Amino acid sequence: MEYMNTAPVASSASAGGPRWLTDEEQRVWRSYIEAAxxxxxxxxxxxxxxxxxxxxxxxxxVKLAEAPQRRLRMTELAMSAKITRSRLSHAVARLEKSxxxxxEDCPSDKRGQFAVLTxxxxxxxxxxxxxxxSAVRQAVFDRLTPEQQKSLxxxxxxVAEGLQPREAGADLPWLR
Amino acid sequence: MEYMNTAPVASSASAGGPRWLTDEEQRVWRSYIEAAxxxxxxxxxxxxxxxxxxxxxxxxxVKLAEAPQRRLRMTELAMSAKITRSRLSHAVARLEKSxxxxxEDCPSDKRGQFAVLTxxxxxxxxxxxxxxxSAVRQAVFDRLTPEQQKSLxxxxxxVAEGLQPREAGADLPWLR
DNA sequence: TGATGGAAGTTGAGAGTTCAAGCAGAATCG
DNA sequence: CGATTCTGCTTGAACTCTCAACTTCCATCA
Numbered sequence: 001m002e003y004m005n006t007a008p009v010a011s012s013a014s015a016g017g018p019r020w021l022t023d024e025e026q027r028v029w030r031s032y033i034e035a036a037x038x039x040x041x042x043x044x045x046x047x048x049x050x051x052x053x054x055x056x057x058x059x060x061x062v063k064l065a066e067a068p069q070r071r072l073r074m075t076e077l078a079m080s081a082k083i084t085r086s087r088l089s090h091a092v093a094r095l096e097k098s099x100x101x102x103x104e105d106c107p108s109d110k111r112g113q114f115a116v117l118t119x120x121x122x123x124x125x126x127x128x129x130x131x132x133x134s135a136v137r138q139a140v141f142d143r144l145t146p147e148q149q150k151s152l153x154x155x156x157x158x159v160a161e162g163l164q165p166r167e168a169g170a171d172l173p174w175l176r
Numbered sequence: 177m178e179y180m181n182t183a184p185v186a187s188s189a190s191a192g193g194p195r196w197l198t199d200e201e202q203r204v205w206r207s208y209i210e211a212a213x214x215x216x217x218x219x220x221x222x223x224x225x226x227x228x229x230x231x232x233x234x235x236x237x238v239k240l241a242e243a244p245q246r247r248l249r250m251t252e253l254a255m256s257a258k259i260t261r262s263r264l265s266h267a268v269a270r271l272e273k274s275x276x277x278x279x280e281d282c283p284s285d286k287r288g289q290f291a292v293l294t295x296x297x298x299x300x301x302x303x304x305x306x307x308x309x310s311a312v313r314q315a316v317f318d319r320l321t322p323e324q325q326k327s328l329x330x331x332x333x334x335v336a337e338g339l340q341p342r343e344a345g346a347d348l349p350w351l352r
Numbered sequence: 353t354g355a356t357g358g359a360a361g362t363t364g365a366g367a368g369t370t371c372a373a374g375c376a377g378a379a380t381c382g
Numbered sequence: 383c384g385a386t387t388c389t390g391c392t393t394g395a396a397c398t399c400t401c402a403a404c405t406t407c408c409a410t411c412a
Contacts, residue, residue, distance in 0.1 A: 018306035025317055028329035032316075033235065035336035036212050037258045042339050048400085054368075059209065074391060082213045087369060089392055094368080111377050111390045130194035140208075141201055143334050151327040153204035158319050160211035163218050224370085230398080250361060263399060265362055270398085287360045287407045 039139060046135045051128040052098070056083065057091055058132065061100060061125055064117035071116040073106065079165070088115075100124055215315060222311045227304040229274070232259065233267055234308065237276060237301055240293035247292040249282065255341070264291075276300055 021029060043055045051058060063080050064070055072080070078088040092115050095101040100121035106112030141149060197205060219231045227234060239256050240246055248256070254264040268291050271277040276297035282288030317325060 018309055019313065020309055021312070021317070024329075025325065028325050028332070029312060029316070031329050031332035031336055034258050035332040035339070036216070038336055038339035040212070041258075044400090056368090075389090078391095082210050082217075084370080085391060086371075086393090090368070093392090106390095109378075109390080111375095113391065133194055133196055136197070136205060137195060139339060140205070140335055141197070143338050144331060148327065148331050148334075149201065149204055151324065152331050153200075153207050155320060155324050155328050156204070156207035156211035158324075159316055160207055160214055162319050163211070163214035163315055220370090232398095251359085260400080261361060262363085262401075266398070269362090282360095285360080285408075287405095289361065 042139060043132075043135060047128070047132060050131050051124060053095075056081070057095060058125075058128075060088075060091060060095065060115075061117060061121055064101065064115060065122060065125055067117075069116070070122070071104065071114040074113050074115060077115055095121070218315060219308075219311060223304070223308060226307050227300060229271075232257070233271060234301075234304075236264075236267060236271065236291075237293060237297055240277065240291060241298060241301055245292070246298070247280065247290040250289050250291060253291055271297075 040055065047053060047055050047058050060077065060081055063077060064072055074088055074092070075085060078085045081088070083091075092101055092103065095115075096103060100118055102116045102118050104114040104116050106114055144152065216231065223229060223231050223234050236253065236257055239253055240248055250264060250268070251261060254261045257264070259267075268277055268279065271291075272279060276294055278292045278294050280290040280292050282290055320328065
Protein backbone atom coordinates (compact mmCIF):
# COMPACT_ATOMS: atom_id res chain seq x y z
CA MET A 1 0.00 0.00 0.00
CA GLU A 2 1.60 3.17 -1.23
CA TYR A 3 0.38 5.88 1.05
CA MET A 4 1.03 9.12 -0.66
CA ASN A 5 2.89 11.41 -2.85
CA THR A 6 2.53 14.85 -2.14
CA ALA A 7 -0.55 12.72 -2.57
CA PRO A 8 -0.83 8.92 -2.50
CA VAL A 9 -0.91 6.32 -5.18
CA ALA A 10 -3.91 4.49 -6.61
CA SER A 11 -5.86 1.46 -5.38
CA SER A 12 -9.35 2.55 -4.48
CA ALA A 13 -12.25 0.19 -3.90
CA SER A 14 -15.82 1.38 -4.06
CA ALA A 15 -16.79 2.43 -0.54
CA GLY A 16 -15.87 5.61 1.32
CA GLY A 17 -12.09 5.15 1.28
CA PRO A 18 -10.18 8.24 0.12
CA ARG A 19 -9.91 8.52 -3.65
CA TRP A 20 -6.16 8.36 -4.12
CA LEU A 21 -4.56 9.83 -7.17
CA THR A 22 -4.02 7.53 -10.10
CA ASP A 23 -0.47 7.08 -11.34
CA GLU A 24 -1.09 9.50 -14.12
CA GLU A 25 -2.62 12.09 -11.82
CA GLN A 26 0.34 11.74 -9.59
CA ARG A 27 2.76 12.36 -12.39
CA VAL A 28 0.85 15.48 -13.27
CA TRP A 29 0.80 16.66 -9.71
CA ARG A 30 4.49 16.11 -9.20
CA SER A 31 5.33 17.93 -12.38
CA TYR A 32 3.24 20.79 -11.18
CA ILE A 33 4.92 20.94 -7.79
CA GLU A 34 8.38 20.73 -9.28
CA ALA A 35 7.77 23.38 -11.88
CA ALA A 36 6.08 25.70 -9.43
CA UNK A 37 8.89 25.32 -6.92
CA UNK A 38 11.66 25.81 -9.43
CA UNK A 39 9.91 28.68 -11.11
CA UNK A 40 9.11 30.69 -8.03
CA UNK A 41 12.61 30.11 -6.81
CA UNK A 42 14.10 31.15 -10.08
CA UNK A 43 12.15 34.38 -10.23
CA UNK A 44 12.81 35.19 -6.60
CA UNK A 45 16.49 34.84 -7.20
CA UNK A 46 16.45 36.85 -10.38
CA UNK A 47 14.60 39.72 -8.79
CA UNK A 48 16.41 39.59 -5.51
CA UNK A 49 19.71 39.76 -7.28
CA UNK A 50 18.78 42.43 -9.81
CA UNK A 51 16.14 44.51 -8.09
CA UNK A 52 16.71 43.75 -4.44
CA UNK A 53 13.30 42.33 -3.66
CA UNK A 54 11.42 39.06 -3.84
CA UNK A 55 8.94 38.28 -6.58
CA UNK A 56 5.85 38.99 -4.49
CA UNK A 57 7.08 42.47 -3.64
CA UNK A 58 7.73 43.18 -7.27
CA UNK A 59 4.18 42.09 -7.97
CA UNK A 60 2.90 44.57 -5.42
CA UNK A 61 4.71 47.44 -7.06
CA VAL A 62 3.26 46.43 -10.38
CA LYS A 63 -0.28 46.42 -9.03
CA LEU A 64 0.26 49.89 -7.65
CA ALA A 65 1.75 51.11 -10.91
CA GLU A 66 -1.39 50.06 -12.72
CA ALA A 67 -3.82 51.50 -10.20
CA PRO A 68 -5.59 54.83 -10.81
CA GLN A 69 -3.47 57.18 -8.77
CA ARG A 70 -0.71 54.64 -8.43
CA ARG A 71 -2.37 53.97 -5.10
CA LEU A 72 -4.53 51.24 -3.62
CA ARG A 73 -6.14 50.63 -0.26
CA MET A 74 -4.26 48.03 1.73
CA THR A 75 -7.12 45.59 1.61
CA GLU A 76 -7.62 45.99 -2.10
CA LEU A 77 -3.97 45.44 -2.74
CA ALA A 78 -3.92 42.39 -0.54
CA MET A 79 -6.90 40.90 -2.29
CA SER A 80 -5.61 41.59 -5.73
CA ALA A 81 -2.25 40.07 -4.88
CA LYS A 82 -3.90 37.11 -3.18
CA ILE A 83 -2.06 37.54 0.09
CA THR A 84 -3.19 38.19 3.65
CA ARG A 85 -3.42 41.67 5.04
CA SER A 86 -0.87 40.79 7.64
CA ARG A 87 1.64 39.77 5.06
CA LEU A 88 0.94 42.91 3.14
CA SER A 89 1.44 45.08 6.19
CA HIS A 90 4.90 43.68 6.73
CA ALA A 91 5.68 43.88 3.04
CA VAL A 92 4.63 47.49 2.71
CA ALA A 93 6.65 48.36 5.79
CA ARG A 94 9.68 46.96 4.06
CA LEU A 95 8.93 48.60 0.73
CA GLU A 96 8.49 51.86 2.58
CA LYS A 97 11.93 51.49 4.11
CA SER A 98 13.32 50.97 0.62
CA UNK A 99 11.55 54.13 -0.48
CA UNK A 100 9.45 52.49 -3.17
CA UNK A 101 6.10 52.84 -1.49
CA UNK A 102 4.63 55.39 0.86
CA UNK A 103 1.53 55.14 3.03
CA GLU A 104 -1.18 57.74 3.01
CA ASP A 105 -4.21 58.12 5.20
CA CYS A 106 -7.58 57.65 3.61
CA PRO A 107 -9.65 60.82 3.98
CA SER A 108 -13.03 59.12 3.89
CA ASP A 109 -12.21 56.39 6.39
CA LYS A 110 -9.83 57.13 9.18
CA ARG A 111 -8.94 53.47 9.59
CA GLY A 112 -7.95 53.23 5.96
CA GLN A 113 -4.52 53.44 4.44
CA PHE A 114 -3.39 53.84 0.90
CA ALA A 115 -0.21 52.28 -0.34
CA VAL A 116 1.24 54.66 -2.91
CA LEU A 117 3.97 53.92 -5.40
CA THR A 118 6.71 56.53 -5.12
CA UNK A 119 8.73 57.98 -7.94
CA UNK A 120 11.64 55.76 -6.92
CA UNK A 121 9.28 52.84 -6.97
CA UNK A 122 8.33 53.56 -10.55
CA UNK A 123 11.95 53.99 -11.40
CA UNK A 124 12.80 50.59 -10.01
CA UNK A 125 10.07 49.04 -12.11
CA UNK A 126 11.14 50.78 -15.28
CA UNK A 127 14.67 49.67 -14.70
CA UNK A 128 14.05 46.04 -13.90
CA UNK A 129 10.98 45.17 -15.89
CA UNK A 130 12.94 44.13 -18.99
CA UNK A 131 15.07 41.66 -17.07
CA UNK A 132 12.08 40.23 -15.35
CA UNK A 133 10.00 39.81 -18.48
CA SER A 134 12.88 38.16 -20.13
CA ALA A 135 13.23 35.73 -17.25
CA VAL A 136 9.55 34.86 -17.46
CA ARG A 137 9.70 34.49 -21.20
CA GLN A 138 12.73 32.27 -21.07
CA ALA A 139 11.32 30.07 -18.35
CA VAL A 140 7.79 29.77 -19.61
CA PHE A 141 6.54 31.34 -22.82
CA ASP A 142 9.47 30.56 -25.04
CA ARG A 143 9.07 26.90 -24.23
CA LEU A 144 5.36 26.51 -24.85
CA THR A 145 3.35 26.39 -28.04
CA PRO A 146 0.53 28.92 -28.43
CA GLU A 147 -1.95 26.15 -27.68
CA GLN A 148 -0.16 25.22 -24.52
CA GLN A 149 -0.07 28.82 -23.43
CA LYS A 150 -3.78 29.09 -23.98
CA SER A 151 -4.37 25.85 -22.12
CA LEU A 152 -2.25 26.97 -19.22
CA UNK A 153 -4.25 30.15 -18.96
CA UNK A 154 -7.57 28.34 -18.90
CA UNK A 155 -6.41 25.76 -16.42
CA UNK A 156 -4.92 28.22 -14.01
CA UNK A 157 -7.92 30.46 -14.26
CA UNK A 158 -10.12 27.57 -13.23
CA VAL A 159 -7.91 26.58 -10.33
CA ALA A 160 -7.62 30.15 -9.10
CA GLU A 161 -11.35 30.61 -9.27
CA GLY A 162 -11.93 27.54 -7.19
CA LEU A 163 -9.71 28.83 -4.43
CA GLN A 164 -10.90 32.39 -4.40
CA PRO A 165 -11.80 34.04 -1.09
CA ARG A 166 -15.59 33.66 -1.11
CA GLU A 167 -17.00 34.78 2.26
CA ALA A 168 -15.27 36.74 4.99
CA GLY A 169 -13.45 35.36 8.03
CA ALA A 170 -10.98 36.53 10.67
CA ASP A 171 -7.74 37.74 9.21
CA LEU A 172 -8.27 36.11 5.88
CA PRO A 173 -11.53 36.99 4.24
CA TRP A 174 -9.91 35.59 1.14
CA LEU A 175 -8.15 32.23 1.53
CA ARG A 176 -11.44 30.80 2.76
CA MET B 177 3.70 53.25 -21.80
CA GLU B 178 2.59 50.43 -19.57
CA TYR B 179 5.70 49.15 -17.90
CA MET B 180 4.88 45.83 -16.43
CA ASN B 181 2.78 43.28 -14.85
CA THR B 182 4.53 40.87 -12.91
CA ALA B 183 5.71 41.49 -16.44
CA PRO B 184 4.95 44.48 -18.65
CA VAL B 185 2.41 45.02 -21.31
CA ALA B 186 2.86 44.86 -25.07
CA SER B 187 4.16 47.41 -27.57
CA SER B 188 7.39 46.13 -29.04
CA ALA B 189 9.05 47.57 -32.13
CA SER B 190 11.60 45.60 -34.07
CA ALA B 191 15.01 46.46 -32.62
CA GLY B 192 16.56 45.15 -29.41
CA GLY B 193 13.94 46.50 -26.99
CA PRO B 194 12.71 43.91 -24.49
CA ARG B 195 9.97 41.70 -25.87
CA TRP B 196 7.15 42.56 -23.50
CA LEU B 197 4.34 40.14 -22.93
CA THR B 198 1.29 40.51 -25.14
CA ASP B 199 -2.02 41.13 -23.45
CA GLU B 200 -2.93 37.52 -23.82
CA GLU B 201 0.38 36.33 -22.46
CA GLN B 202 -0.07 38.61 -19.55
CA ARG B 203 -3.48 37.22 -18.75
CA VAL B 204 -2.01 33.76 -18.80
CA TRP B 205 0.85 34.76 -16.58
CA ARG B 206 -1.37 36.45 -14.06
CA SER B 207 -3.66 33.50 -13.89
CA TYR B 208 -0.68 31.32 -13.26
CA ILE B 209 0.64 33.51 -10.48
CA GLU B 210 -2.72 33.77 -8.81
CA ALA B 211 -3.46 30.09 -8.97
CA ALA B 212 -0.01 29.14 -7.78
CA UNK B 213 -0.17 31.57 -4.88
CA UNK B 214 -3.64 30.55 -3.79
CA UNK B 215 -2.92 26.87 -4.20
CA UNK B 216 0.32 26.77 -2.29
CA UNK B 217 -1.26 28.82 0.40
CA UNK B 218 -4.28 26.62 0.57
CA UNK B 219 -2.24 23.45 0.89
CA UNK B 220 0.09 24.97 3.43
CA UNK B 221 -2.83 25.93 5.56
CA UNK B 222 -4.51 22.58 5.22
CA UNK B 223 -1.40 20.67 6.20
CA UNK B 224 -0.30 23.07 8.88
CA UNK B 225 -3.69 22.85 10.52
CA UNK B 226 -4.14 19.10 10.18
CA UNK B 227 -0.65 17.67 10.24
CA UNK B 228 1.34 20.43 11.86
CA UNK B 229 3.77 21.08 9.03
CA UNK B 230 4.00 23.07 5.82
CA UNK B 231 3.47 21.52 2.42
CA UNK B 232 7.17 21.26 1.57
CA UNK B 233 7.89 19.31 4.72
CA UNK B 234 5.09 16.92 3.94
CA UNK B 235 6.64 16.44 0.53
CA UNK B 236 9.93 15.53 2.12
CA UNK B 237 8.34 12.86 4.25
CA VAL B 238 6.67 11.45 1.16
CA LYS B 239 9.95 11.24 -0.72
CA LEU B 240 11.49 9.39 2.18
CA ALA B 241 8.54 7.05 2.44
CA GLU B 242 9.05 6.02 -1.15
CA ALA B 243 12.78 5.61 -0.95
CA PRO B 244 14.38 2.15 -0.63
CA GLN B 245 15.06 1.97 3.07
CA ARG B 246 12.82 4.93 3.75
CA ARG B 247 16.08 6.84 3.70
CA LEU B 248 17.84 9.23 1.35
CA ARG B 249 21.11 11.10 1.38
CA MET B 250 20.60 14.76 2.18
CA THR B 251 21.75 15.87 -1.23
CA GLU B 252 19.54 13.39 -3.04
CA LEU B 253 16.55 14.45 -1.04
CA ALA B 254 17.28 18.09 -1.69
CA MET B 255 17.58 17.51 -5.41
CA SER B 256 14.50 15.44 -5.64
CA ALA B 257 12.50 18.03 -3.73
CA LYS B 258 14.01 20.86 -5.75
CA ILE B 259 15.21 22.79 -2.75
CA THR B 260 18.65 23.91 -1.60
CA ARG B 261 20.69 21.82 0.78
CA SER B 262 20.65 24.62 3.25
CA ARG B 263 16.91 24.73 3.30
CA LEU B 264 16.82 21.00 3.67
CA SER B 265 19.23 21.09 6.58
CA HIS B 266 16.97 23.41 8.49
CA ALA B 267 13.89 21.46 7.49
CA VAL B 268 15.30 18.15 8.60
CA ALA B 269 16.39 19.67 11.88
CA ARG B 270 12.81 20.67 12.46
CA LEU B 271 11.37 17.34 11.35
CA GLU B 272 13.82 15.65 13.66
CA LYS B 273 12.54 17.72 16.55
CA SER B 274 9.04 16.60 15.69
CA UNK B 275 10.26 13.02 15.70
CA UNK B 276 9.29 12.26 12.11
CA UNK B 277 12.78 12.00 10.70
CA UNK B 278 16.08 10.84 12.09
CA UNK B 279 19.58 11.40 10.78
CA GLU B 280 22.03 8.57 10.26
CA ASP B 281 25.67 8.65 9.32
CA CYS B 282 26.64 7.25 5.97
CA PRO B 283 29.09 4.36 6.43
CA SER B 284 30.82 4.78 3.09
CA ASP B 285 31.29 8.52 3.27
CA LYS B 286 31.91 10.12 6.61
CA ARG B 287 30.64 13.47 5.38
CA GLY B 288 27.38 11.94 4.33
CA GLN B 289 24.11 11.87 6.19
CA PHE B 290 20.96 9.94 5.61
CA ALA B 291 17.57 11.35 6.44
CA VAL B 292 15.46 8.46 7.62
CA LEU B 293 11.70 8.42 8.02
CA THR B 294 10.79 7.25 11.53
CA UNK B 295 7.84 5.10 12.49
CA UNK B 296 6.07 8.21 13.76
CA UNK B 297 6.82 9.84 10.47
CA UNK B 298 5.10 7.06 8.60
CA UNK B 299 2.25 7.24 11.00
CA UNK B 300 1.78 10.91 10.36
CA UNK B 301 1.68 10.27 6.63
CA UNK B 302 -0.80 7.44 6.93
CA UNK B 303 -2.99 9.59 9.06
CA UNK B 304 -2.99 12.72 6.99
CA UNK B 305 -2.62 11.49 3.45
CA UNK B 306 -6.36 11.16 2.89
CA UNK B 307 -7.06 14.73 3.89
CA UNK B 308 -4.26 15.99 1.76
CA UNK B 309 -5.21 14.06 -1.35
CA SER B 310 -8.70 15.23 -0.95
CA ALA B 311 -7.56 18.83 -0.75
CA VAL B 312 -5.51 18.42 -3.92
CA ARG B 313 -8.34 16.72 -5.70
CA GLN B 314 -10.82 19.35 -4.74
CA ALA B 315 -8.58 22.21 -5.71
CA VAL B 316 -7.22 20.80 -8.92
CA PHE B 317 -8.24 17.47 -10.40
CA ASP B 318 -11.94 17.65 -9.76
CA ARG B 319 -12.08 20.89 -11.68
CA LEU B 320 -10.19 19.87 -14.79
CA THR B 321 -11.16 17.69 -17.72
CA PRO B 322 -8.91 14.73 -18.48
CA GLU B 323 -7.47 16.66 -21.43
CA GLN B 324 -6.68 19.60 -19.24
CA GLN B 325 -5.00 17.37 -16.71
CA LYS B 326 -2.88 15.88 -19.43
CA SER B 327 -2.04 19.30 -20.77
CA LEU B 328 -1.10 20.55 -17.36
CA UNK B 329 1.25 17.64 -16.91
CA UNK B 330 3.00 18.23 -20.21
CA UNK B 331 3.29 21.95 -19.69
CA UNK B 332 4.67 21.72 -16.21
CA UNK B 333 7.07 19.00 -17.22
CA UNK B 334 8.48 21.28 -19.88
CA VAL B 335 8.81 24.23 -17.56
CA ALA B 336 10.43 22.16 -14.86
CA GLU B 337 12.88 20.70 -17.32
CA GLY B 338 13.92 24.12 -18.46
CA LEU B 339 14.73 25.20 -14.94
CA GLN B 340 16.48 22.07 -13.84
CA PRO B 341 19.85 22.30 -12.10
CA ARG B 342 22.14 21.53 -15.02
CA GLU B 343 25.73 22.20 -13.96
CA ALA B 344 27.03 22.75 -10.46
CA GLY B 345 27.56 26.09 -8.69
CA ALA B 346 28.16 27.37 -5.17
CA ASP B 347 25.56 26.13 -2.74
CA LEU B 348 22.96 25.48 -5.37
CA PRO B 349 24.04 23.04 -8.02
CA TRP B 350 20.37 22.96 -8.88
CA LEU B 351 18.63 26.28 -9.21
CA ARG B 352 21.16 27.20 -11.87
C1' DT C 353 52.61 11.54 1.52
C1' DG C 354 51.12 15.89 1.25
C1' DA C 355 49.02 19.71 -1.21
C1' DT C 356 45.02 21.26 -3.51
C1' DG C 357 40.52 21.49 -4.95
C1' DG C 358 35.95 19.68 -4.79
C1' DA C 359 31.85 17.68 -2.47
C1' DA C 360 28.57 16.98 1.66
C1' DG C 361 26.43 19.10 4.91
C1' DT C 362 25.76 22.65 8.63
C1' DT C 363 25.47 27.18 10.67
C1' DG C 364 24.04 31.92 11.94
C1' DA C 365 22.20 36.11 10.84
C1' DG C 366 18.94 38.65 8.39
C1' DA C 367 14.75 38.77 5.76
C1' DG C 368 10.04 37.14 4.99
C1' DT C 369 5.74 34.72 6.54
C1' DT C 370 2.14 33.05 9.68
C1' DC C 371 -0.89 33.21 13.36
C1' DA C 372 -3.34 35.07 16.97
C1' DA C 373 -4.17 39.11 19.31
C1' DG C 374 -5.04 43.95 19.52
C1' DC C 375 -6.50 48.88 18.54
C1' DA C 376 -9.18 52.36 16.52
C1' DG C 377 -12.78 53.87 13.75
C1' DA C 378 -17.29 52.72 11.30
C1' DA C 379 -21.79 50.77 11.30
C1' DT C 380 -25.86 48.94 13.25
C1' DC C 381 -29.54 49.15 16.22
C1' DG C 382 -32.32 49.64 20.37
C1' DC D 383 -27.04 58.66 21.84
C1' DG D 384 -24.65 54.46 23.79
C1' DA D 385 -23.72 49.72 23.36
C1' DT D 386 -22.31 46.20 20.40
C1' DT D 387 -20.36 44.37 16.55
C1' DC D 388 -17.74 44.63 12.50
C1' DT D 389 -14.03 46.36 9.52
C1' DG D 390 -9.27 47.97 8.35
C1' DC D 391 -4.99 47.50 9.47
C1' DT D 392 -0.96 46.62 12.59
C1' DT D 393 1.90 44.07 15.88
C1' DG D 394 5.00 40.63 17.96
C1' DA D 395 6.52 36.19 18.45
C1' DA D 396 7.43 31.88 16.43
C1' DC D 397 8.78 29.78 12.42
C1' DT D 398 10.84 29.25 7.71
C1' DC D 399 13.99 30.52 4.07
C1' DT D 400 18.13 32.67 1.98
C1' DC D 401 22.76 33.72 1.60
C1' DA D 402 27.38 33.49 2.57
C1' DA D 403 30.61 31.44 5.28
C1' DC D 404 32.68 27.35 7.30
C1' DT D 405 34.03 22.44 8.62
C1' DT D 406 34.99 18.01 7.45
C1' DC D 407 36.13 14.60 4.49
C1' DC D 408 37.05 12.71 -0.27
C1' DA D 409 39.74 12.73 -4.63
C1' DT D 410 43.42 13.83 -7.58
C1' DC D 411 47.91 14.12 -8.54
C1' DA D 412 52.70 15.15 -8.07
